[in-house]
Amino acid sequence: MAVLVTGGAGYIGSHMVLALLDAGHEEIVVLDDLSTGFDWALPPEVKLVVGDIADQALVTETILQHRIDALAHFAAKIVVPDSVADPLGYYLANTAKTRSLIETAVRTGVKHVIFSSTAAVYGEPETVPVPEDLTTSPINPYGRSKLMSEWMIQDAAKAHGFSYVILRYFNVAGADPRGRTGQSTPNATHLIKVATQTALGQRSHIDVFGTDYPTPDGSCLRDYIQVSDLAEAHRVALTHLRSGGESLTLNCGYGRGYSVLEVIEVVKRISGRDFEVRLCPRRAGDPAQIIAGADRIRQRLGWVPKHDDLDAIVGQALAWEDSLSRRNRV
Ligand SMILES: NC(=O)c1ccc[n+]([C@@H]2O[C@H](COP(=O)([O-])OP(=O)(O)OC[C@H]3O[C@@H](n4cnc5c(N)ncnc54)[C@H](O)[C@@H]3O)[C@@H](O)[C@H]2O)c1
Ligand SMILES: O=c1ccn([C@@H]2O[C@H](COP(=O)(O)OP(=O)(O)O[C@H]3O[C@H](CO)[C@H](O)[C@H](O)[C@H]3O)[C@@H](O)[C@H]2O)c(=O)[nH]1
Structure with missing residues (x-):
């Protein structure tokens, strides 16, 4: 039995690869076009196939050659504001290409699918925490592109008899505590990445997008989940499916929110550096x-997070950013 990890050279996918290896998994194959991922993010024992998830001939050959029984599908475009500017690009990359990949998986007899979905499928919830059975109502093309993929996977699973776990990630942050991989995309837009780069002097300042929201300090609240905890959720989801477990849709978060301004204060305190913060429009x-309703994944998969600590998450992000800048200078 072997797992095909699409997007495995990216931020979260590379952490799942490590989680599987650390747990003694034998065969892992990564399919990645390296558009935002890096071959060096993978340990040498992992087979990397460089290509596109919509290349059906390549995907078929890879699945049959390695006797793939399970697919973990991370490959996607992921930046919310970019999806607003380029919706058709996002529907192609995230929805149309996922349709193609799932079709290939069905034709080649893949039995299990784990899909990277997002809290963005919920849109603007009126109350938090958000349970999984809340009506989905995405407010941007990124969220819609992912919700359509969820529906395709659910419908195809019913029609063709594979099982799935859809994981809706909240805000993913931090890095491998052993420093083996982290968020490496240049020009990344995620808050903790931008704040740590600013603390390290790689950016002149950080913008806070909106201070007039109906929240305690006026800035947005997010549920930041540490990336190795998230990778572990994928590992237990895979075990669940391979043991005959039912298909599930699960939130991945801790059930608690931090504001943008709070996160920036933590980055200043942990780094010991002050930096300019500009208050900007939304x-x-x-x-x-x-914020995630976070109980179901604990009940259904027995997932136990080990890194629910914003100070530690920020510390890992700072350490990774520092090692990345040294790597890029070499
Ligand atoms: N980072 C977050 O906060 C977050 C939150 C919710 C959901 N997600 C989801 O998690 C998944 C992984 O995100 P990430 O943060 O690791 O992003 P990432 O950009 O680091 O990883 C995506 C990987 O997919 C590869 N890829 C993209 N398109 C491809 C294609 N057509 N064929 C083959 N490979 C392709 C990229 O090269 C990259 O290695 C995505 O599906 C994303 O929507 C991320
Ligand atoms: O320089 C920055 C960067 C971000 N923010 C703010 O920080 C919050 C978090 O923004 P991120 O860009 O870090 O993350 P998003 O919440 O926009 O989106 C992330 O989490 C979502 C789920 O909640 C989706 O899954 C999506 O893929 C993922 O990028 C937002 O209020 C944003 O406006 C700033 O103020 N300044």
Whole structure:
């Protein structure tokens, strides 16, 4: 039995690869076009196939050659404001290409699918925390592109008899505590990445997008989940499916929110560096607050997070950013 990890050279996918290897998994194959991922993010024992998830001949050959029984599908475009500017690009990359990949998986007899979905499918929830059975109502093309993929996977699973776990990630942050991989995309837009780069002097300042939201300090609230905890959720989801477990849709978060201003204060305190913070207008496509209803994944998969600590998450992000800048200077 072997797992095909699409997007495995990216930020979250590379952490799942490590989680599987650390747990003694034998065969892992990564399919990645390296558009935002890096071959060096993978340990040498992992087979990397460089290509596109919509290349059906390549995907078929890879699945049959390695006797793939399970697919973990991370490959996607992921930036909310970019999706507002380029919706058709996002529907192609995230929805049309996922349709193609799932079709290939069905034709080649893949039995299990784990899909990277997002809290963005909920849109602007009126109350938080958000349970999984809340009506989905995405407010940006990124969230819609992912919700359509969820529906395709659910419908195809019913029609063709594979099982799935859809994981709706909240805000993913931090890095491998052993420093083996982290968020490496240049020009990344995620808050903790931008704040740590600013603390390290790689950016002159940080913008806070919106201070007039209906939240305690006026900035947006998010539920930041540490990336190795999230990778572990994928590992237990895979075990669940391979043991005959039922298909599930699960939130991945801790059930608690931090504001943008609070996160910036933590980055200043942990780094010991002060930096300029500019209060700016709202950014397109941002919900005011999004916090996970976080019980179901614990009950159904027995997932136990080990890194629910914002100080530690920020510390890992700072350490990774520092090692990345040294790597890039070499
Ligand atoms: N980072 C977050 O906060 C977050 C939150 C919710 C959901 N997600 C989802 O998690 C998944 C992984 O996100 P990430 O943060 O690791 O992003 P990332 O950009 O680091 O990883 C995506 C990987 O997919 C590869 N890829 C993209 N398009 C491809 C294609 N057509 N064929 C083959 N490979 C392709 C990229 O090269 C990259 O390695 C995405 O599906 C994203 O929507 C991320
Ligand atoms: O320089 C910055 C960067 C971000 N923010 C703010 O920080 C919050 C978090 O923004 P991120 O860009 O870090 O993350 P998003 O909440 O926009 O989106 C992330 O989490 C979502 C789920 O909540 C989706 O899954 C999506 O893929 C993922 O990028 C937002 O209020 C944003 O406006 C700033 O103020 N300044």
